[in-house]
Structures are given as structure tokens and as C-alpha cells.
Amino acid sequence: MFYAQCPPRRLRAMLTQIYEISTIEEASAVSAIGVDHVGVLVGDGRFPRELPISAASEIAAAIVPPSKFSALFLTCDLSLIASWARELNPAIVHLGASAELLSPQDVASLKRMLPGKVVMRSIPVFGEESVAIARSYVGIADFLLLDSYRATDKQIGALGVTHDWGISRRIVDLAPVPVVLAGGLGPDNVAEAIRTVRPAGVDSKTRTDQDGSHAKDLDRVRRFHEAARAAAPS
């Protein structure tokens, strides 16, 4: 259930990650499909749809290994993240606050507060500056997640739109850690995204949701996962 150590830069198969899992039933169904990282949005409700620790903990218990629990925190309050992460003990602590609100130094401090914990940092992909932002996490984050970003948002992601994959490819080429591509990915575009960006993994939220809802469409999740695995470079 946990990463015993920092993940290698290149993983054996294309890694898949699905957000946002919000029920026990979704957690067991998504792990039965074989999704590697089962993502739950955790917080105190300051951001829409954040789940409290009690609910996140029940959902996490329904994740079947080898699927792993990834907890996404949108807050930039390090003490809160550390205390929630200690309580929940997810395999992956995923940090989604905007680059202005959470710096590489903050993430390094958090790593010291959570020794041995695998940390995934969302990187906003919106232009040339994104390459420097990604570079600033080298030696700090264990995974990078490249996601679409809307200027002025306090959080990165969940926009349901793709971004400039050329920039993402450059980040994959420079990063010494596994890079997960996110942002508007679904069953119909994930293979092209993998061919273009060559990430270690792919992530989906909006385009594997049911239409007009944040509940998961399990058929879309299955097709996303299968298309990603089939498109993995050999």
C-alpha cells in the first residue's frame, strides 16, 4: 500500500491515477480496475468538495492493494497538512496549492516534518515559467504532477482542459523523478498524450466523471486505465 522508498524515475508500466474518489464504493471499484493511485481530496471544506479526515479515512480503508491511497491537499498550511497526513498516513501526500502559495522551501520543510513520506507536487503548466517552477522542485518532490492552471486560482488542476504538452514534454525530459501528466485527460486522448509527453503516469478527474456530476463513471475509468496501459512505451 505504501511506497517503501522514493519511486524510480521510470516505472515498469504506465502508472494511472484517478481523482476524486469520494465514496467507499468508488474506492473499491477503482482499485479493482487496477488503477495505481486512488486520489481523495482532503481538507476542512474551505475548497469545494474537500472531505474531512473521518470520511477520507473510511474511503482509504476500501482501497485494495496494490492500489495506493493518494491524499490531495489544496491548503498551503504546512502544520495542517502534516497533522492530516500523520492521521491518514496516505502512500502519497499530493500538494495542490498554487505556486505562489506553496514554495519549494515549504515543500522541503514539509518533507522534514513527514520523514520518509512520498510527496507529489502539482506544477502549473501555463507557459515557459512552468519549466523553471518544475526545476525548482528537483531534489525535493518525489513525483511531479503537471496540470492545467487558471491564473489567480489558489489551487492547481481540476479544470478539465489540456495544456501545452510541448512544455510538459520538456519537463519530463529534465526531471529526475517520475512525472505524472494531468489536465483534461480521458479515455479518448490519453494515448496521444502519452505518445507526445512520455510521462511515467497519467491522471484523470473531469473526463472520467459522470456527465454533469463529480461521481465517477466506472466505464470511463476502465477505458482510461486500459488505454493508458496499452499506450505505455515498451
Ligand SMILES: O=C(O)c1ccccc1N[C@@H]1O[C@H](COP(=O)(O)O)[C@@H](O)[C@H]1O
Ligand atoms: O480532484 C479534485 O477534486 C481537485 C480539486 C481541486 C484542484 C485539483 C483537483 N484535482 C487534481 O486535478 C487533476 C486534473 O483534473 P482534470 O482531469 O483536468 O479535471 C486531477 O486529476 C487531480 O490531480
